[in-house]
Amino acid sequence: MSADPAGGEPGVPATVAALPVALDAAGGDHGAPPNVEGAVEAARAGVNVLLVGDRVRLHAELGRHPGSASLPLEVVHADDAIGMDEHATDVRSRPQASINICTRLVKEGRASAAVSMGHSGATMASALLTLGRLKGVDRPAILTHLPARGGFTTMLDVGANADVRPAYLAQWAQLATVYLRVLEGREQPTVGLLSIGEEDHKGSALVLEAHALLRELHGHGVNFHGNIEGRDIFLGTTDIVVTDGFTGNVCLKLAEGEAKVMFGWVRDAIQSSVRGKLGGLLVRPALRGLADRMDPSTYGASILIGVRGLTFIGHGSADARAVKNALLRAARAHEAGLVPRLEAAFRPAVPTP
Template identity: 70%
Template structure:
């Protein structure tokens, strides 16, 4: 399966654990979360909606046939707003993100999905689920549409200040992720820098480059530049969370601008409108590939459980795709296989 392909429910989902959805998080609250959960449930994914049960039941009642769908509600009367501090998770046990994370910790849910406060989601995942052995900091892995297909970028915003050792750990995590989830046997790893030469870059990239050259179990390509991301020069791009988040938002913003320019050009005259009709299907396919909703949510790699972080502005399609992606990762036994892979790689280190 690839990130740009249609995400489908994994087989035998009826016997699997539900996905815990922070169903009141995000810019738009329960509405897109509930709609996305209903769409995922119709595709065969069990979903536990976590949040104010009165609001969630009221929203669910707007959808027909929900009594036959694998949907449950767990009450969480509190929610951490998008403008609040991530550290609030420590003292607000009844917040929806904390309740959802505890369901995963207790083995009552297969994964956590939230379109709410990304910092709070990361904090709850760290505090409640904990880190995998040998991992100092988790990282957000997201996808950037490229010429050759989607490229995995990490860190996309979890860690603004990093050490070279973190980048080496993330290379290992991302390589295992692509092997297990996308069946890429030997994914290439690139280190984002200001030049391809090994001697170029900041003190961080110079040290990270040296570590990655020596690291067993990864296919290190070397340094790459910003333009290489969109060429698909490597399957994986490593950088700090500050830079990675800027790259992600720049790519998303430029995509919107470019599509807007194309739309303006194809509606500028009667002749242009005729041409627009001829290329409509092709443009629709391009728009779909560049739409963040296609990718659903980004996985937080390095914690002891499946945790997915989406956009606060996510629509129902993004919620659905995030739930389907989490379900497939659970069915693939990703965390177990990741733990096994990390143990094997660490034992092989000199």
């Protein structure tokens, strides 16, 4: 369920003027083709898109899609692109790289968001250098959704920060709470702190200190459930799970790998006998629905939350469906005024006279 953009915190605009989304069309393992196809599909769904990359290549790809000339698509030329095997720090010395142009378009108010399926480290570095952090946020985090019982669980950080401080986890809980309230209509989302036991006294020094900070925030913008364990992520015990980027990334990759293995087991079991093949015909619609829920392209991309502008990072192997969904999610976040609402959450309360 989507949040009502008209409702929100005092001092936050109820609606935001439509702006195009800047897509790093040179990013990803497969280059322009899936990016352009996804952009065309998003444009047909009503999203204005700026395709950033080599002008000649992008126009050639657009020519493969009949009717694309009449869609709200515009090409922005970029002389350079940071490859998947290059260093993230290259963004500092390559201002004409496509991801740098995307984040500059956001900074200049010419784009509502930057979306990239390319180098995740370069995307994070470019966003930080160009857009900066929200006031009150020490480090941004990558927020993603994992399929869980009853829907999905929101988890952060899943890769931006391997080494963290307790205060970061508390800030991320606040950011994720606003995100779910604004974009998913969850007014009081619960927050769980990933640990090795549910008891308050269990966990590393980081977890113990973060637990104390989250307890202090409970009832003050955060609905803290307490410690949770790994199994709770997929049981949907809490709406939000906060952890360090190293642990979160391991959990994310484990979930993606296990899903592929499980579907392989199911496929092998179905094909192992005539009875299995007959049964497979009966359960095929249900399995397709399950596969769709577990497909990362359903969510499109993960938001780098905590920077002063919308930035979304997708898988390098993303297909056109993932690109389309990432663009739709970015446009929706802008229309809901997510960044101003995040800023308002970290603004000091004005004492009443």
